[in-house]
Amino acid sequence: MSVKTQEEIQILREGGRKLAVVLDALKRELSDGVSAEDLDRLAEKLIREAGGEPSFKGYQGAKDKYPYSATVCFSINDEVVHGLPDGKKIKDGDIIGLDIGMKYKNLFTDMAQTIGIGKIDESGERLIRVTKETLDFAISKVRPGIKTGDLGEAIQNFVESRGFGVVRNLVGHGVGYQVHEEPQIPNWGKSGTGLELVEGMVIAIEPMVTEGDYNLKLAKDGWTWKTKDGKRAAHFEHTLVITKTGAEVLTMC
Numbered sequence: 001m002s003v004k005t006q007e008e009i010q011i012l013r014e015g016g017r018k019l020a021v022v023l024d025a026l027k028r029e030l031s032d033g034v035s036a037e038d039l040d041r042l043a044e045k046l047i048r049e050a051g052g053e054p055s056f057k058g059y060q061g062a063k064d065k066y067p068y069s070a071t072v073c074f075s076i077n078d079e080v081v082h083g084l085p086d087g088k089k090i091k092d093g094d095i096i097g098l099d100i101g102m103k104y105k106n107l108f109t110d111m112a113q114t115i116g117i118g119k120i121d122e123s124g125e126r127l128i129r130v131t132k133e134t135l136d137f138a139i140s141k142v143r144p145g146i147k148t149g150d151l152g153e154a155i156q157n158f159v160e161s162r163g164f165g166v167v168r169n170l171v172g173h174g175v176g177y178q179v180h181e182e183p184q185i186p187n188w189g190k191s192g193t194g195l196e197l198v199e200g201m202v203i204a205i206e207p208m209v210t211e212g213d214y215n216l217k218l219a220k221d222g223w224t225w226k227t228k229d230g231k232r233a234a235h236f237e238h239t240l241v242i243t244k245t246g247a248e249v250l251t252m253c
């Protein structure tokens with residue numbers, strides 16, 4: 001279950017702040033020609049120096065899947081999420097989703113951002129901006145008593161009214177003692193449905209927004225989700241705790 005004690009929340013707060021510092025450091029390294037595998041090694045080193053462990057590495061998704069093998073998910077352009085860094089190089093004009101998770105004093109936090117490299121076209125800029133605004137908007141709606149479907153419908157309306165698609169087959173989630181816990185936090189749906197959010201729950205909200213259609217396909221590597229139509233996608237994620245009156249973002253420095 002995702003309701004946490006004050007002691008647990010304090011650890012998540014420390015871990016979340018450290019994780020945000022790591023992501024900031026990685027963002028500073030992003031530029032044309034940089035290898036994603038080098039970036040992944042740096043991410044692991046920084047996480048370990050901060051007293052944590054990478055939480056995605058070794059993560060077993062479905063039973064028939066091989067475990068995730070990297071510290072960061074590195075998703076370029078039409079890759080939506082869970083891209084492996086293997087063999088990738090950053091190029092000017094790319095939009096890159098960096099998703100990173102850390103286990104710190106036994107508790108997990110999770111966050112993601114999408115970053116444009118060098119000069120990005122206007123549509124790519126807008127895709128990134130709207131996705132970030134979607135996450136901020138979703139966080140502003142969080143408080144005890146609302147249901148996951150209330151949040152889903154609000155997010156879906158926000159994205160679709162701006163002319164973008166919102167991914168349906170992947171969701172946000174509770175987080176804390178595992179990478180993924182209950183409840184699921186869909187970015188679409190019907191208000192009045194789903195689970196009620198309560199004070200002390202820790203969740204990760206992670207809208208995945210597409211330039212074109214929201215349908216995805218899984219790449220041959222068994223991990224990387226791509227858009228079916230080959231158009232680009234962006235992804236932002238924060239881990240947060242539900243407070244008496246709203247939400248406190250934990251993955252922030």
Ligand code: MF3
Pocket residue numbers: 055056057059061068073082099100101110111112173179206237
């Ligand atoms: N933020 C991603 C998610 O919640 C990270 C999971 S990567 C995995 O799905 F490798 F651990 F699956």
Ligand code: CO
Pocket residue numbers: 110172173204206237
């Ligand atoms: Co997540």
